[in-house]
Amino acid sequence: MECSFFKNKPVITHLELAEAMQLARRCEPQTVVLSHLYFEWDGIDLAGEAKKLWPGQTIEAFDGLHWEF
Numbered sequence: 001m002e003c004s005f006f007k008n009k010p011v012i013t014h015l016e017l018a019e020a021m022q023l024a025r026r027c028e029p030q031t032v033v034l035s036h037l038y039f040e041w042d043g044i045d046l047a048g049e050a051k052k053l054w055p056g057q058t059i060e061a062f063d064g065l066h067w068e069f
Helices: 017-027 046-051
Strands: 031-034 057-060
Touching (some): 046 057
């Protein structure tokens, strides 16, 4: 799921963490992979912050990530 910003996003065309986790709560997946992360995520514990907002597993995507399901 796209999650460009941590909070206080400057544009409406991208999601911030609270919005992404709200969608996750509504859809009830076991795991969410957050991608399209902007530089403001540097130094932030993405999984830890996500855990405060929903109980499932959150994975921070990175260049070259391969996912098999």
